[in-house]
Amino acid sequence: MSDNTGTILLIGNPNVGKSVLFNRLTGADAVVSNYPGTTVDYTMGKVTIDKKTMTVIDVPGAYSLKARDRAEEVAVKMLREHPRAVVIIVLDATRIERGLYIALETLEMGYPAVVVLNMTDIAKEKQILADAGKLQKILGVPVVATSAISGEGVKNLGDVIRKAQIANPEEIKARAEGKEIKPVKKPGCAGCGGCGGCGGI
Ligand SMILES: Nc1nc2c(ncn2[C@@H]2O[C@H](COP(=O)(O)OP(=O)(O)OP(=O)(O)O)[C@@H](O)[C@H]2O)c(=O)[nH]1
Ligand SMILES: [Mg+2]
Numbered sequence: 001m002s003d004n005t006g007t008i009l010l011i012g013n014p015n016v017g018k019s020v021l022f023n024r025l026t027g028a029d030a031v032v033s034n035y036p037g038t039t040v041d042y043t044m045g046k047v048t049i050d051k052k053t054m055t056v057i058d059v060p061g062a063y064s065l066k067a068r069d070r071a072e073e074v075a076v077k078m079l080r081e082h083p084r085a086v087v088i089i090v091l092d093a094t095r096i097e098r099g100l101y102i103a104l105e106t107l108e109m110g111y112p113a114v115v116v117l118n119m120t121d122i123a124k125e126k127q128i129l130a131d132a133g134k135l136q137k138i139l140g141v142p143v144v145a146t147s148a149i150s151g152e153g154v155k156n157l158g159d160v161i162r163k164a165q166i167a168n169p170e171e172i173k174a175r176a177e178g179k180e181i182k183p184v185k186k187p188g189c190a191g192c193g194g195c196g197g198c199g200g201i
Contacts, residue, residue: 006054007082011106012090013099014061017118020148022058040074049161065105086164087111093123093130112164113141116157121147138175141165
């Protein structure tokens, strides 16, 4: 696990399943609070990974970190308040492109991150291809497919959080343009768990 303060932030567009994932990760003892000075609620809970108990924050849904409403302002403040957090970026597998904007903005901030492709059950039903391996290769951080509603993939997410990686925006751009980037083992890599965060998939 990378050096952090023991905080995990769940970030992503509204309605992608962050809260259902949050409940699956943290169980029953979550606390709902009002973000100071606003009417925006957020939820905090705990998860234990590798005997280390971490605080998980269900950050209000946001499309961008160039905040245009209160919820987005709170999302930005929460990221700034936790500069050493691990971030779980949640995308809707049926509309990946829509979530990539805030995903890239968050990765550019230099947080160790994991990407979740949630709603894979709906993607399958609609025959939408959600290629976690390809996305992982482009972003250079682990990508996990889940269906938060059934719990599928959530245990795997718990395991992969330990392998969160800091992305390199230049490399993402180059890979998205189809250029081959030589894999570099990054700091914080737990070794070859096959997460792909080092680019070695
Ligand atoms: N079919 C399916 N539905 C899901 C899945 N995950 C979440 N949902 C449903 O999608 C809706 C939105 O889920 P939430 O967890 O509330 O989404 P959110 O990202 O927390 O949304 P905001 O709090 O508005 O940012 C709910 O009706 C969930 O039951 C999933 O994997 N599959
Ligand atoms: Mg929510």
